[in-house]
Amino acid sequence: MKHARKNTDTRTKRKTPTEVKKRTEADYRRKYLYEDESSTTVRRQIASAGYKTRSLDSYIPADKLESKVRSRNTIDDTKKIDTAKIAASENHAKRTRASSASSSARKSSTSSRKTTNTATSSKATSSKTASSKASSKRKTTAKKIINFKSNKYLRSLCASLGIILVVAVIVLAGIGAGMYTAVSNDLKDMNVQNLALNYSSFVYYNDADGNAIEEVQLHHEGERRVWVDSEDISINLKNAAVAIEDERFYQHNGIDLKRTFGAAVKWGLSKIGIGNASYGGSTITQQLIKNITNEKDRSVTRKFKEIMRAIALEKQIDNKDTILTMYLNISYFSNQCNGVEAASNLYFSKKASELSPAEAALIVGITQRPTYYDPIRNPNNALAKRNTVLKKMYDHDYITKEEYEASVNSPLGLSTSATESRKTVYSYFVDAVISDVINDLVEKKGYSSTFAEQQVFSGGLKIYTTMDKSVQEAMENVYENRTGFPSNKGPQSAMVVLDPKTGEIKGLVGGAGKKTEARGLNRATQSKRQPGSSIKPISVYAPGIELGKLNSATVLKDEKISIGDWSPSNSYSGYKGNMVLSKCIEISSNTTAVKALQLLGIENSYNFAKNKFNLSSIIPSDKSLASLALGGLTDGVTVRDMAGAYGALANGGMYNTPHTYTKVLDSTGEVLLEFDEKPHRAVSEATAFIMTDMLSDVINGRSGTARTAKLNNIPAYGKTGTTNDNKDKWFVGYTTHYVGAVWFGFDTPKNLKTAGISNNPSCVIWKNVMNKIHSGKTSAGFVAPSSVKKTSICSNTGKLASSGCSYVVTDYFVAGNIPSRFCKNQHTATGASASSSPTASVSPSSNPEDAQTAQPSSMPIQDPTAENSTSTQTQQPTSAPVQTPEPIPVTPPASTPATEYIPIN
Structure with a gap:
């Protein structure tokens, strides 16, 4: 068996040779x-x-x-x-x-x-x-x-980089200094007074002594804003805001470096997908700047500008309490509440100075997420946030332990009115003022409609109106209580009252019943309705008298006529036969109005209605007999425009544009807008007076259509109007003090008889309002100018009255356009039944001898309209025998006394 040989090689180990001598470091x-x-x-x-x-x-x-x-x-x-x-x-x-x-x-x-x-x-x-x-x-x-x-190249490169670095530092320092200077200049005028002014616009009216009285503060889209001073803000509110929003508020100079650094780190991490983009870090001063400038983008540039502005603001104001007061007044607290005073009133029915720690914590907690912490819609969220704020207050020793425990265990305690509609509802008059100022800023200053609206609601404007508080209140009382209105509450109504001498609108109501909608439909200024017969005085009769085509003695035959396929009818049954002009107006005959328009000419009528009486909504398609004689206009007219047109008759023929304000000042006190439209002459003083005299019969005559409009102790003049199928009812009338125009009908046009209304409610509404606003006033009527003459005429023939005339009327005439022949006929009274044969021709009289030529009267007065009058009086003879009774010497006086008035009856 073989075994692995043990490695005995010592060369693999590193050893210091013995011959190596130690060396010193040197x-x-x-x-x-x-x-x-x-x-x-x-x-x-x-x-x-x-x-x-x-x-x-x-x-x-x-x-x-x-x-x-x-x-x-x-x-x-x-x-x-x-x-x-x-x-x-x-x-x-x-x-x-x-x-x-x-x-x-x-x-x-x-x-x-x-x-x-x-x-x-x-x-x-x-x-x-x-x-x-x-x-x-x-x-x-x-x-x-x-x-x-x-290496010279490297040394040169290093030197160049060093120079570039130094220059970059200098440039950045310059940019920073420049931006600081710029934002400092932006904030020079920023103080509590200016900020409060720039925050709300005010509407004023003049009292009886001419003193400007504040009517309302304007807030955008129904927002609630009330500015309060530091002493009117609870210390609990201030402490709560500092505790939850900026705990080092009293130590920093506008920016909190610790929070800013933390926010910067979070921002950087969010850019690489770590964490979210909500990184906070803004101090109360920075939040104030953001609320003032309304800059909401999340760019680094905006943040840098915000920091510079915050530092500049703290240097300029140098008072922490002032900055905190501004912040609490400008912050948004949900439900259209801006500022702690509005929020305190809404949520607790208290003033900001009366809030407890728990109430203050609830309100301050809303600011971070107004919808999420809305105590009305999200009470649980609001409760949790309130307790978080209370904990912060306790941690910073703003409240005691006992106060903390009592507060966190208490319910929200909202006011019972907090859940009601929070939109501010202004009067119809104020709504009209807002619209007028916005429109004029667009038309006269070139503002965009959006910017104009922003200026009106939050530009710190001071708007001085034409409103008479007593007139406006009287009108609102009648309309809200529906005094004199039919029992059926379906139909609506609108009314405008103005001073004819200036065109200043003194009162305006755009609907019946209590107003509940913010800037809703204003029927007095926005709705256009057909005026019916109320247009006749300004489109037919006054222009005809002005041009010499008509006068008080002009006889027009009320009979059936056909013009093409159109055959106008009257509001009454049958026809009245021959009638002088004043009688035609009194009973509001339609057939005679058509004949008078034929005498005048459609172009003349259109020019007077649109350009002289300023019915701006009339358009070329209205150049027709039906439109100009009977008021069947394509688009209709507004109540405001009708009041302005009649104002010319009440002001001696001078037209003043109806307006709701006199001037508007910007936040610096400079005049931004001023009503400076000059009056223009619509008709002569004589024409205006003669027209006024005839309109008196509409109210005071036995057959007048507006007898229900008669006032208690003041002479009144006016004209009714009813459109086809009884869809619209009008009455426009005036006194020596005011002009009032009233419309009555359904918002969606339909026959008023379906609602059980057959009379003209406008007359009664007009009377109820005018009686109230004329309380304590007196008037004997309008003074006849020297340019008119008073003469008795035969109401059947329109000639100077003689002993054979059964009905004699006394009317006014323009000097030089007075009948010069006496009536020689024995005839019956005005109103005999007319011939049944239709005709489209103009037949002012039934006797050729009754032709009213413009021959000079016995007075030595020049007649500038003789040609026009002569050309319009061609008549057909009748079989009635001609008798020549002895004339009664009725001679017009040489002059009319300055004290003569139009009689009431």
């Missing part, structure tokens, strides 16, 4: 290394040669190292030779066992010495080889170091 440096090498370098170079490092005084000399390295290359060959010699020695020993022990010992000693000498020689050779390689490597390394130091 000797070693002088002989083998460079003078400037350090001890660490010595060790590193020795180790690189493959040898274990020892103390510096026992390193192997270089020549021995080289020999040792060389001997390693012949180890394998030497090992083979040694093995063969050992085998031969053993064999020889077996053959000579019989020899003496001393001889064997000598042979064995000789063989051992040979083996030892061979190994020693091999080791020496190997040592020399290794030493040579190590020395060569050290020289190469040193050479590289020397080359790097002496």
Whole structure:
């Protein structure tokens, strides 16, 4: 059995030769290394040669190292030779066992010495080889170091990189300084007063003494915002905010370096997929900046600007309590609540100064995730967050242990009103103001509609309105309580009251019943409805008088007429025959209105209605008899526009644009908008007065269609309007003080008779409002201008009245357009039944002698409209005998006294 031979070769073990002398570090440096090498370098170079490092005084000399390295290359060959010699020695020993022990010992000693000498020689050779390689490597390394130091290119490159680094540092420092300066300039005007101002816009009205009184604060989309000073905020609120949002708030200068560094690390990890992107780190000051600027992007640039702004803000304000007050006033607390005062009022029906620790903790906890911690929609989440805030407050010694335990065990304790609708509902008037200002900012300032709306709700504007508080309240009282309304609550109504002398809207209501919708449909300004007969005074009669086509004595025959396939009808049955113009208006005859429009001309009517009386919704397709004579307009008109048109008649013919505000100031107090539209003349003062005189009969005449609109002690004038199938009911009337326009009907047009309504509720609504707003006021009516003359005429023929006239009326005429002939006929009263034969021609009278030429009267007054009047009075004769009674000398007075008024009755 063979056994593995034990390896006796000692060359595999590294040993220090006995002949190696110890060297000191100085000797070693002088002989083998460079003078400037350090001890660490010595060790590193020795180790690189493959040898274990020892103390510096026992390193192997270089020549021995080289020999040792060389001997390693012949180890394998030497090992083979040694093995063969050992085998031969053993064999020889077996053959000579019989020899003496001393001889064997000598042979064995000789063989051992040979083996030892061979190994020693091999080791020496190997040592020399290794030493040579190590020395060569050290020289190469040193050479590289020397080359790097002496290379001009490398030195130039290093110098260039150094210059670039210095320049980069300077540039970055400059950019940082510039950005700091820029953000500092942005925040120069930031103080509590300006921030509060920029946060809310205000609407004002003038009281009876002309003092501006705040009506409302405007908040975007129904948000609730109330600014309070520091002393009106509970210390519990302040402590809660600091504890949960920024515990080192009173120590840092705007940024918390510890939190910022932590946030930066989280941000970096999130970029490589570790953790999420919600890394926080913002101080209260930084959150305030973010809320003010409304910058929500998550870029590094935005964060850097935010940090710069926070530092700048703290330097400018230099008062931690002021910054905390601003933060608590501007933060969002869900349910359209901005600021702790609004939140306190909503959730607890308290002021911000009255909150307990538990209540303060609940409100402050909402800010981090307003929807998730909404106490109304998510009470459990809100409760858990509240307790977290309370724990923070306790940890920072803001509350005692007893307060903490009592608070965390208490319920939410929300107010019973907290779950009600939170949208702010303004009046219809304020809604109209908001729309007007937004539209004017777009049209006059070039704002986008979005930016204009932002400015109105959160631009710190001061809007001065035209509203008369007493008028607005009277109107709201009538409409909310439906005073004078039919019992059926399906139909709706709207009304506008304005001052005709200025065009200022004093009151406006856009719907019946209590207003519950924020900026909903405003029927007074937004709904366009067909006006029916209420359009006649401004599209037919006033323009006709103005152009001399018509006058108070113009006789129009109420009869059946057909124009193509269209045959207009009246609201009453039958036809009335010949009637003077004032009678036609009183009973609201449709056939005579069509004939009057034919006399006037459609183009003239359209021009007056659209351009003079500013019915802007009239379009070219409305150039028709049905549209302009009877109010069947394509798009319809608004209540506001109708009030403005009648305002011209009440203001001596001068039209003033209806408006809801006088001026708007921006947050700096500069005028942003100002109503400066100049009035224009729609008709002459004489035409306006004559038209007003005839409209008096609509209310006061025996057959007037608006007798239910008669006021208690004030003369009133106006015109009703009813559209086809009774879908719309109107009354537009005025006094010397106000103009009021009322519409009544369904939002989706349908016959009012289906709701059991056959009369005109608009008249009663108008009367109820006007009686209230005229309380304490007096009026004797409008004063006749010197340009009109008062004359008695025959109501059947339209000529100057004589003794044979059964019905005589006294009317006003424009000087120069007065009848000059006396009536010579014996005839019956106005209103005889008309001929049954239809005709499309205009027949103002039944007697050729009744033709109202524009010849000069006995008064020496120039007639500028003679040609127009002459061309319109062609008539057909009748078989009635002509009689020539003695004329009654009814001569118009030379002048009309300045104190003359239109009679009430």
